[in-house]
Amino acid sequence: MKRSCVAVVSGGLDSAVLAHHLRADGWQLRLLSFDYGQRHVVEVDHARGLAAAMDVRHDVVDLRSAGALLSGSALTDDTVEVPDGHYTDESMRTTVVANRNAIFAMVATGVAVADGARAVALGVHAGDHFIYPDCRPPFVAAAEHLARVANEGFLAETFQILAPFVSWSKADIVRRGAELDVPFAATWSCYRGGAAHCGTCGTCVERIEAFAVAGVADPTEYVAVKAR
């Protein structure tokens, strides 16, 4: 069995650093992205660019049909406004797509089983713990347990769900990306999905802060940067 890994990537900063981090760690990569009807589907183009630049296989799974049933989220539902400003309990809750990471992890696990890969990797990080339960260590452990139990006899007993950033801050990820010369300018974070990063939505604010905290130059062009 190859030491290969199916990495779930969004085209964002975290997933670009994830892919480079895994490769530096010796994993043979295959990338998987999801179109679930998100407004910021432009991120999928960035994921394609990431895969092309790294010369690895990339598949985009069309989950728009499922996404339409996971409503109430600003990420997919046009009737819900994307909130401005910093992530707070109130505003982040509107950006939850029900059970998103569990669905992604299980589709990726299926691909890994069919492909004989030894792991699935997710780019979840500690900055998302407060609001998103599917970014926390117990989620990663539960997903790995389900993956093993559901596919007993069809995958390696050592099958893992890797989440190397699960206890890292976004600034830690930026620092690691800088070490690995990740082309940050080619990554996409903005939830608004315009032509350039808006600079004011929750993810843009988080991105700007992460570079500032990490002390790494931010090459991103923002439409506007909120006074802080």
Next chain:
Amino acid sequence: MKRSCVAVVSGGLDSAVLAHHLRADGWQLRLLSFDYGQRHVVEVDHARGLAAAMDVRHDVVDLRSAGALLSGSALTDDTVEVPDGHYTDESMRTTVVANRNAIFAMVATGVAVADGARAVALGVHAGDHFIYPDCRPPFVAAAEHLARVANEGFLAETFQILAPFVSWSKADIVRRGAELDVPFAATWSCYRGGAAHCGTCGTCVERIEAFAVAGVADPTEYVAVKAR
């Protein structure tokens, strides 16, 4: 929160009995089916008929894009022959779609979270345990655990993944269906997906046997019935 349940149904005998069994048990139902590129997609029409007859909401989630990556299975891959005869280790393995039930359970969980439902139900039964790891009690427990952990704060702590038939034989299901007057003739089992049940593939053979063992008249029309 309503005492409502999202039941995953295929249009087969097990899922028709599942839906009637849950309703008899007092659950308010919503049905969910998946088109993952299976040859026997005709079953989805039978699921629609089931929902219409029971007057409950039914959604079909298009997972063909994911299904195309879960190859090596006779259920989705046109290059693999559907095996004749009884379920055996060798022939059943070719009908495995990698991680199928985990993917279905997690999409259904997302729908349940978005809908405020208290449970997801699966029609898995003991007859499938030998080959399919994702039909066994540890799978159901692991899926329920992941569903709760991944959606902490967004669903009831009492959220359940129901699998009332997990320790039943298919004959037990037929007996329960007969008690509940389930219209068996309107259900679909055949993996070949022709105009009528072929009578010779693994699921047809299993269906024929289940009625025989249960001592219930089988209203199904088969193209051919293998001498046994």
